Amino acid sequence: MRVKICGITQPAQAQAIAALGATALGFICVSASPRYITPEQIQAILAALPTANRPDCIGVFANPTLAEIATTLAIAPLSAIQLHGQETPQFCQQLRQQFPHLELIKAFRISSIETLAQTAAYATVVDTLLLDAYHPQQLGGTGQTLDWRSLKSFQPQKPWLLAGGLNPGNILTALQQLSPAGIDLSSGVERSPGDKDLDLVVQLFEQLRHRA
Numbered sequence: 001m002r003v004k005i006c007g008i009t010q011p012a013q014a015q016a017i018a019a020l021g022a023t024a025l026g027f028i029c030v031s032a033s034p035r036y037i038t039p040e041q042i043q044a045i046l047a048a049l050p051t052a053n054r055p056d057c058i059g060v061f062a063n064p065t066l067a068e069i070a071t072t073l074a075i076a077p078l079s080a081i082q083l084h085g086q087e088t089p090q091f092c093q094q095l096r097q098q099f100p101h102l103e104l105i106k107a108f109r110i111s112s113i114e115t116l117a118q119t120a121a122y123a124t125v126v127d128t129l130l131l132d133a134y135h136p137q138q139l140g141g142t143g144q145t146l147d148w149r150s151l152k153s154f155q156p157q158k159p160w161l162l163a164g165g166l167n168p169g170n171i172l173t174a175l176q177q178l179s180p181a182g183i184d185l186s187s188g189v190e191r192s193p194g195d196k197d198l199d200l201v202v203q204l205f206e207q208l209r210h211r212a
């Protein structure tokens with residue numbers, strides 16, 4: 001299972017989290033977020049990571065322009081882009097055409113079970129879907145959980161990642177109910193926004209080992 005730790009801001013924490021077993025690291029490219037880092041800061045983190053068994057490096061954007069993504073990629077060679085705003089399938093298609101080597105992840109902030117239907121329109125234009133909890137004022141990193149039971153019937157045509165308020169204390173409960181291709185954690189493994197708590201990341205992987 002993929003394990004993405006998001007909201008990384010420090011090279012040493014990125015190295016430690018990769019060594020603990022994270023398969024993906026997320027970098028927040030949304031300037032309004034307290035976890036925002038510049039393309040230059042991302043570049044410094046990528047340079048600190050080992051080249052062998054390197055985790056996927058994912059830039060998280062919300063309603064970006066193609067030019068903004070291109071500028072970021074020119075500085076920081078990310079392997080994937082996560083779109084966390086109201087990006088259309090047409091925009092995803094354009095992004096895919098411009099950057100065919102990138103994994104495209106489309107995030108959906110789910111306010112009700114009915115909103116899951118919108119994911120179908122993206123199945124052919126992205127590689128991976130991601131479900132996060134809805135918050136009226138914040139785009140992400142909210143610490144709010146989804147109603148996992150209501151997602152049991154979610155069987156999309158693409159692999160999907162579960163996000164939203166996951167932490168070492170609730171991850172096994174979530175995974176008893178759902179079988180996503182991966183999980184995505186941010187505020188549930190940090191001391192303050194962008195400052196990851198390595199003890200909590202260790203606890204997360206201990207919990208995941210119990211499941212195996």
Ligand SMILES: O=C(O)c1ccccc1N[C@@H]1O[C@H](COP(=O)(O)O)[C@@H](O)[C@H]1O
Nearest residue numbers: 006033140141142143163164165186187
């Ligand atoms: O983390 C942020 O600050 C953020 C800002 C803008 C868009 C997305 C953001 N984070 C994403 O939120 C989810 C889960 O967060 P949490 O575990 O509930 O704290 C994750 O997909 C992050 O990529």
